[in-house]
Amino acid sequence: MSDESRLETAEEFHARVAAATDAEGRLPVAFEEMPGWDIFPFELDGLRIKPLQPLADAEPARRGEDPADCWCHQEEVPARIADNVLWSNERWLVTLDHQMRLPMSCNLMPREHCDLGAVPSHLSGEMGALIVALSAAIESLPSVGRSQLAKYGDGGAHLHLFFFGRPDRMLQLRGSTMLDWEENLPAVPLEVLRANAAYVAEQLVDAVGGDGPVWA
Numbered sequence: 001m002s003d004e005s006r007l008e009t010a011e012e013f014h015a016r017v018a019a020a021t022d023a024e025g026r027l028p029v030a031f032e033e034m035p036g037w038d039i040f041p042f043e044l045d046g047l048r049i050k051p052l053q054p055l056a057d058a059e060p061a062r063r064g065e066d067p068a069d070c071w072c073h074q075e076e077v078p079a080r081i082a083d084n085v086l087w088s089n090e091r092w093l094v095t096l097d098h099q100m101r102l103p104m105s106c107n108l109m110p111r112e113h114c115d116l117g118a119v120p121s122h123l124s125g126e127m128g129a130l131i132v133a134l135s136a137a138i139e140s141l142p143s144v145g146r147s148q149l150a151k152y153g154d155g156g157a158h159l160h161l162f163f164f165g166r167p168d169r170m171l172q173l174r175g176s177t178m179l180d181w182e183e184n185l186p187a188v189p190l191e192v193l194r195a196n197a198a199y200v201a202e203q204l205v206d207a208v209g210g211d212g213p214v215w216a
Ligand SMILES: [Zn+2]
Pocket: 064, 067, 070, 071, 072, 073, 112, 113, 114, 158
């Protein structure tokens, strides 16, 4: 094992942040950074940062932290996943998120339980190929300018990569603040999302095989 004893601790990192806060525990807003760009969705007037919270004792357990409790070990894939599969093969699923207000929002996840830091070697190469093919498919949608890719994993322990289609030529939605815009946009009709998803699935089947939408 490598030696961690000389590396900064979580307490030390948090203490430096806390030392930069004001009497109310608030950090100053970095107005010259993202808030100063046209991609920042909010006006700066009155903008302030919430008081810094104390360091948590531990990272909270996530859904499916114990694989035995995870959806992947239920007898059947639960409906919230199974009903939204836009593409699949024996090892992977891509699910449409129809709550999100973008031309395309979907998750790529393995059927087998793992998180990103522990993807087994029999899946990691295929994951790379799927990221490439899915990104290309999303960017081929006429209403999408760019496909964004994210991994958070703070809610569920079972690996799920997020793909977000950024609306074409809506330049204010570029970059990492797109999701701050997204929930303020009007809902996209389900038939529009499903048509986009079916088109993405066609490109995926052409590129890597597998099956298209469960609802088709
Ligand atoms: Zn799982």
